[in-house]
Amino acid sequence: MAVTPYGTGKNKKEEVRQMFDSIAGSYDFLNHALSLNIDKIWRRRLIRHIKKYNPKRILDVATGTGDLALASLRLDPEKVTGVDIAKGMIEIGRKKIEARGEQDRLNLVEGDSENLPFSTGEFDAVMVAFGVRNFEDPQKGLNEMGRVLKPGGVVAILEFTMPVHFPIRPMYCFYFKRVLPLVGKVISKDFSAYRYLPDSVEAFAQGEDFTFMMKSAGFEQIGYKSQSFGIAAIYYGLKKQ
Numbered sequence: 001m002a003v004t005p006y007g008t009g010k011n012k013k014e015e016v017r018q019m020f021d022s023i024a025g026s027y028d029f030l031n032h033a034l035s036l037n038i039d040k041i042w043r044r045r046l047i048r049h050i051k052k053y054n055p056k057r058i059l060d061v062a063t064g065t066g067d068l069a070l071a072s073l074r075l076d077p078e079k080v081t082g083v084d085i086a087k088g089m090i091e092i093g094r095k096k097i098e099a100r101g102e103q104d105r106l107n108l109v110e111g112d113s114e115n116l117p118f119s120t121g122e123f124d125a126v127m128v129a130f131g132v133r134n135f136e137d138p139q140k141g142l143n144e145m146g147r148v149l150k151p152g153g154v155v156a157i158l159e160f161t162m163p164v165h166f167p168i169r170p171m172y173c174f175y176f177k178r179v180l181p182l183v184g185k186v187i188s189k190d191f192s193a194y195r196y197l198p199d200s201v202e203a204f205a206q207g208e209d210f211t212f213m214m215k216s217a218g219f220e221q222i223g224y225k226s227q228s229f230g231i232a233a234i235y236y237g238l239k240k241q
């Protein structure tokens, strides 16, 4: 059975949208506090990876409050687009973009990653951070990312993973499954969201298993780099020519 935020029996997409709308106001603060700002380092590494391909049109899928999209502006692209299903997250992202005066280069739109509102081959680079695990049908989301990417374009995906080695695994499990849900619950006031986070990470494909999904989506030259003792990974590939 799919891991969903509230277990109401509604479809996962609806519950995920509801959850991110509910926690949007505390998302950025909790994201950076609970990860001790390591999430910023991972996003920067992902951007460094796609830099080699000099992308001019970039898509950030499941952009949330736009942190990865904003980080990609350092590549001096012509246009960056972020897409997300949760209006609450997008609204906060738009405020951040306006505060930095970047609204001409960076646009956030409402849309579903499993049915992207863009043309085939429209982007030079497509990226997503902490999004794919939340999709109702992750394979469909990956296929869509492949569709909107130009042949030879670069894809980069940042996602949490569960560390496998001792003693990191038990230490991290204690933090991720006990401490984080408690702090998340107190600050976000959403009792399920930070319980859903470790549950969804544990249930999701990681490492080689995830690269098989990327292969099915039509990517090649696929690889991944484990981050910070295996608590996250950056996956990358190119769309077949």
Ligand SMILES: C[S@@+](CC[C@H](N)C(=O)[O-])C[C@H]1O[C@@H](n2cnc3c(N)ncnc32)[C@H](O)[C@@H]1O
Pocket: 013, 016, 017, 020, 031, 061, 062, 063, 064, 065, 066, 067, 068, 083, 084, 085, 086, 089, 111, 112, 113, 114, 128, 129, 130, 131, 134, 135, 136
């Ligand atoms: C954990 S947040 C990550 C946000 C951002 N990428 C970041 O790095 O902070 C996951 C985001 O995925 C979005 N999301 C989940 N399912 C989606 C879907 N089917 N289509 C578009 N966005 C989706 C959620 O609304 C949420 O904003």
